[in-house]
Amino acid sequence: MGGDFAPRNVIDGVLSCVRSTRCDFRVLLAGDESRMREHLPSPIPDGIDLLHTEETVGMHDSITVAMKQKRQSSMYRALEQQRDGVVHGFVSAGNTGAVMALSTLILGRLPGVERPTIGTFLPSQKGPVLLIDAGANVDSKPSHLVQFGIMGSVFTEVMMQRPAPTVGLLNVGEEESKGNDVSIAAWPLLQQAPINFIGNVEGRDILKGTADVVVCDGFTGNIVLKFAESFPPLLKHTFRKYADRSPLHKIWAALMGRTLKGMIRDWDYQEHGGVPLLGVNGVSIIGHGSSSPKAIMNMIFRAKEMLDRHVNETIRDAMASASTPS
Amino acid sequence: MGGDFAPRNVIDGVLSCVRSTRCDFRVLLAGDESRMREHLPSPIPDGIDLLHTEETVGMHDSITVAMKQKRQSSMYRALEQQRDGVVHGFVSAGNTGAVMALSTLILGRLPGVERPTIGTFLPSQKGPVLLIDAGANVDSKPSHLVQFGIMGSVFTEVMMQRPAPTVGLLNVGEEESKGNDVSIAAWPLLQQAPINFIGNVEGRDILKGTADVVVCDGFTGNIVLKFAESFPPLLKHTFRKYADRSPLHKIWAALMGRTLKGMIRDWDYQEHGGVPLLGVNGVSIIGHGSSSPKAIMNMIFRAKEMLDRHVNETIRDAMASASTPS
Numbered sequence: 001m002g003g004d005f006a007p008r009n010v011i012d013g014v015l016s017c018v019r020s021t022r023c024d025f026r027v028l029l030a031g032d033e034s035r036m037r038e039h040l041p042s043p044i045p046d047g048i049d050l051l052h053t054e055e056t057v058g059m060h061d062s063i064t065v066a067m068k069q070k071r072q073s074s075m076y077r078a079l080e081q082q083r084d085g086v087v088h089g090f091v092s093a094g095n096t097g098a099v100m101a102l103s104t105l106i107l108g109r110l111p112g113v114e115r116p117t118i119g120t121f122l123p124s125q126k127g128p129v130l131l132i133d134a135g136a137n138v139d140s141k142p143s144h145l146v147q148f149g150i151m152g153s154v155f156t157e158v159m160m161q162r163p164a165p166t167v168g169l170l171n172v173g174e175e176e177s178k179g180n181d182v183s184i185a186a187w188p189l190l191q192q193a194p195i196n197f198i199g200n201v202e203g204r205d206i207l208k209g210t211a212d213v214v215v216c217d218g219f220t221g222n223i224v225l226k227f228a229e230s231f232p233p234l235l236k237h238t239f240r241k242y243a244d245r246s247p248l249h250k251i252w253a254a255l256m257g258r259t260l261k262g263m264i265r266d267w268d269y270q271e272h273g274g275v276p277l278l279g280v281n282g283v284s285i286i287g288h289g290s291s292s293p294k295a296i297m298n299m300i301f302r303a304k305e306m307l308d309r310h311v312n313e314t315i316r317d318a319m320a321s322a323s324t325p326s
Numbered sequence: 327m328g329g330d331f332a333p334r335n336v337i338d339g340v341l342s343c344v345r346s347t348r349c350d351f352r353v354l355l356a357g358d359e360s361r362m363r364e365h366l367p368s369p370i371p372d373g374i375d376l377l378h379t380e381e382t383v384g385m386h387d388s389i390t391v392a393m394k395q396k397r398q399s400s401m402y403r404a405l406e407q408q409r410d411g412v413v414h415g416f417v418s419a420g421n422t423g424a425v426m427a428l429s430t431l432i433l434g435r436l437p438g439v440e441r442p443t444i445g446t447f448l449p450s451q452k453g454p455v456l457l458i459d460a461g462a463n464v465d466s467k468p469s470h471l472v473q474f475g476i477m478g479s480v481f482t483e484v485m486m487q488r489p490a491p492t493v494g495l496l497n498v499g500e501e502e503s504k505g506n507d508v509s510i511a512a513w514p515l516l517q518q519a520p521i522n523f524i525g526n527v528e529g530r531d532i533l534k535g536t537a538d539v540v541v542c543d544g545f546t547g548n549i550v551l552k553f554a555e556s557f558p559p560l561l562k563h564t565f566r567k568y569a570d571r572s573p574l575h576k577i578w579a580a581l582m583g584r585t586l587k588g589m590i591r592d593w594d595y596q597e598h599g600g601v602p603l604l605g606v607n608g609v610s611i612i613g614h615g616s617s618s619p620k621a622i623m624n625m626i627f628r629a630k631e632m633l634d635r636h637v638n639e640t641i642r643d644a645m646a647s648a649s650t651p652s
Contacts, residue, residue, distance in 0.1 A: 125563045138498055138506040172464055172548040180464040180545045203552030207560040219506045220546055222498040224553055226529030231557055234533040237451040238589050256582045263564050 001031040001056040001074045002094020004289045010093060011039040013296025018047035020297070025304055028087050030078035032056070053077045057098045059289060066098035067105060075099065079106040082282050089283035089303035091274065093291040099284060100136055100277055107282035110312060112319035115140070116279035117148045117218070118286065119155060120225055123267040126209030130156050130165075133215075134275065135222030142185035145169070145215050146193050150318050151278040152213040153195040158309045160212075168201030168211030170220060175200070182217060190215070194321045232264055273302035278315065283307060327357040327382040327400045328420020330615045336419060337365040339622025344373035346623070351630055354413050356404035358382070379403045383424045385615060392424035393431060401425065405432040408608050415609035415629035417600065419617040425610060426462055426603055433608035436638060438645035441466070442605035443474045443544075444612065445481060446551055449593040452535030456482050457496075459541075460601065461548030468511040471495070471541050472519050476644050477604040478539040479521040484635045485628075486538075494527030494537030496546060501526070508543060516541070520647045558590055599628035604641065609633060 001007055007029075014027050026047050029036055033052035037044075044050070055073040057066045070076060075094055081087045083106050092099050104116050119132035132152035137144060149167045156165040169190055171179045176187050178200060190197045201210050206224070216224070236257075243253035274287040274295065283306050285299045306312070327333055333355075340353050352373050355362055359378035363370075370376070381399040383392045396402060401420055407413045409432050418425050430442050445458035458478035463470060475493045482491040495516055497505045502513050504526060516523045527536050532550070542550070562583075569579035600613040600621065609632050611625045632638070 123560065125560060135498060170549060172461060172545060178464075180543075183545075203549040203554075204556040206553055207556040216549075217506075219498060219509075220549055223496060223529040223542075223546055224549060227532055227550055227553065228529075230530040230533040234449065234451060242585075242589055252585065256585065259568075259578065259582065260586075263568055 001035075001053075002059075002092045002099075002289075003287065003291055004059075004093075005291075006093065007031055007036050008039050009291060009293050010296050011036060012293035013291070014048060014300070015040075015045065016293055017297040017300045018045055022301065023047065027300060028078070028081060030074040030081070032074075051077060051081065057095050057102075059095050061095060061098060063097050063101040066095065067101055075102055076106070079103060079282075079284070083107055088307055089285070089300075091285045091287065091296070091299045091303050093274075093287035093289060093296065093299075096135075096286055099286050103277050103280045103282070103284040107280045107284065110279055110281050110316050110319060112323055113147055113151070113279035113315075115144050115147065116277050117144075117151060118275050118277055119148075119152050119213075120221075120275050121272075122206060122225070122228055124207050124209030128160065129206060129209055129211065130213045131170075131206065131216065131221055131225060132213060132278075133218040133221045134225050135218045136277070137218040138222070139219070140182065140217035142182055142189055145182070145186040145217065146189045146322070147279070147319070149190050149195050149197070149213065149215045150193055150322055151315050152215060154314045154318050155276065155278055155311060156212050158311050158314055159305065162212055164196045165212035166198045166210075167195045167213040167215060168198050168205065170206070170214050170216035170224075171200035171202065173200060173202065186215075194318055232267070235260070235264075272298055274299035276302070276306060276311075278311075281312070283312070327361075327379075328385075328418045328425075328615075329613065329617055330385075330419075331617075332419065333357055333362050334365050335617060335619050336622050337362060338619035339617070340374060340626070341367075341371065342619055343623045343626045344371055348627065349373065353626065354404070354407060356400040356407070358400075377403060377407065383421050383428075385421050387421060387424060389423050389427040392421065393427055401428055402432070405429060405608075405610070409433055414633055415611070415626075417611045417613065417622070417625045417629050419600075419613035419615060419622065419625075422461075422612055425612050429603050429606045429608070429610035433606045433610065436605055436607050436642050436645060438649055439473055439477070439605035439641075441470050441473065442603050443470075443477060444601050444603055445474075445478050445539075446547075446601050447598075448532060448551070448554055450533050450535030454486065455532060455535055455537065456491075456539045457532065457542065457547055457551060458539060458604075459544040459547045460551050461544045462603070463544040464548070465545070466508065466543035468508055468515055471508070471512040471543065472515045472648070473605070473645070475516050475521050475523070475539065475541045476519055476648055477641050478541065480640045480644050481602065481604055481637060482538050484637050484640055485631065488538055490522045491538035492524045492536075493521045493539040493541060494524050494531065496532070496540050496542035496550075497526035497528065499526060499528065512541075520644055558593070561586070561590075598624055600625035602628070602632060602637075604637075607638070609638070 030051040053074040117133040119130045120134040121128040243250040274285040277284040356377040379400040383399045443459040446460040447454040569576040600611040603610040
């Protein structure tokens with residue numbers, strides 16, 4: 001029931017998923033049964049099960065409301081199904097804050113993880129770079145940053161098949177002594193962590209691809225992510241202004257715009273499968289509120305891939321080795 | 327003597343400046359006299375005075391070295407000339423940290439200003455937006471953020487002639503309750519300040535132009551600024567990859583690239599005159615290390631403009647009205 005185009009886009013995505021030859025699992029749709037049936041073919045295709053739920057977490061509901069007052073919501077009930085072993089992964093295009101809070105509450109955290117985190121891929125000159133934390137934890141402590149680094153490293157290594165990914169600490173200068181209190185304290189901890197830590201990276205290094213994983217607090221990460229997302233619209237605006245100069249400019253801008261659109265489409269890695277909440281004892285994938293059916297389908301496949309590739313087991317091992325004094 | 331192309335670019339910029347019909351002032355060049363004379367025509371054009379200095383602050387010198395061990399540097403001596411009333415503004419393409427520290431040390435702060443700050447213009451769909459603090463203060467307190475807001479508002483109003491500029495607090499959500507500890511505490515203080523505060527703005531709002539002035543701590547500001555600067559290189563890289571596909575793609579990319587270059591050139595507001603250090607009791611303009619002669623010239627004209635438009639007097643008045651309980 002979550003997202004701007006629910007339940008239609010969610011259901012269309014699930015239909016594409018179960019019809020795909022890659023699909024070797026079943027999908028449980030949690031939501032208002034009669035509304036779901038409106039969008040489902042009859043009979044319901046094989047591979048889809050329904051879980052009728054009475055409530056919905058709205059996009060503007062507070063975390064407290066989602067946690068305390070909406071225990072019959074599709075989100076709450078679906079996560080309970082995972083906790084109880086009925087399903088093995090959870091995917092939602094709904095209220096991001098609620099997904100994070102309910103996933104942590106219901107699934108619990110992996111051993112050693114203080115704060116579950118979300119990592120987002122950004123484009124770079126060397127391929128996708130994981131920015132972590134991308135907004136889950138606005139006030140992060142040095143120990144949190146280290147855990148983000150470990151979880152981000154595991155996720156990148158396992159899911160992108162990039163062995164020993166480089167991890168950089170997002171900072172205002174290259175030297176160890178640079179930064180704010182939190183980043184200065186995090187540096188030596190990251191240095192000791194079981195990751196390929198390459199030191200500080202600056203704002204300009206993200207899109208250069210200097211590090212495979214860029215660690216930061218969730219305040220900075222959220223701002224950088226949303227700032228990055230606003231580049232294409234600025235480019236579009238700049239084009240429109242150029243086109244307004246004359247009919248010839250207009251034709252030229254239209255021709256260029258079409259090519260450019262294709263070129264920067266690859267930048268949108270979220271479209272490729274949502275953002276995982278790492279550190280919870282389960283699989284929880286968060287999609288954009290405006291997720292397309294294709295994005296929903298990719299999110300489900302990504303959840304399955306996280307299970308197949310044993311992301312959580314690997315995080316568990318890495319966290320254990322981090323806490324063992326060397 | 328500062329910057330990657332000193333003294334050549336600095337002197338070429340000064341020569342363009344004094345030869346311009348807009349120039350109604352004299353320029354004092356501080357540096358090694360014999361090296362300066364190598365790049366100056368003989369006789370030295372009217373309007374240029376030389377101050378011979380023995381030392382130079384290097385681009386990698388620490389602030390402590392610049393403050394304690396290099397009191398005969400061109401930077402130190404030139405700022406002393408301003409303190410003593412010999413000159414009325416200071417411009418440098420040298421070591422940014424040293425310019426900030428020495429300007430604060432030698433010129434002092436305006437009444438009520440705890441931390442001098444640098445503000446940088448970024449492009450937006452509605453014209454230039456001032457991001458402040460852009461890196462001077464990595465650990466900012468709520469009261470600092472308010473002062474950044476006041477100084478940024480004055481600078482934008484006076485220099486860009488935008489009456490009652492809107493001021494937004496860079497944050498992770500629109501609601502007053504959102505953010506990290508510092509931003510949550512800064513919100514009510516900004517609300518009470520003598521500025522046109524419009525509340526929180528998010529990362530995506532910067533390039534949209536939602537606020538004329540975007541206030542943030544220097545850690546976030548530095549990262550956002552450097553991240554923004556790395557966007558054109560990513561675009562260039564994306565173009566190059568596209569061009570590599572075939573000879574036809576190459577021609578098309580070259581044609582597009584040329585137009586696009588012109589379109590995004592306007593994004594570089596620093597080229598238009600450096601970045602002012604606001605809050606010091608004087609005029610101090612910081613240029614990029616790789617400043618072109620044109621950038622140097624523009625920095626000098628901007629310093630003069632700050633004097634003509636009484637930026638510091640206006641900041642002084644605004645700070646006084648902020649500290650008066652209403």
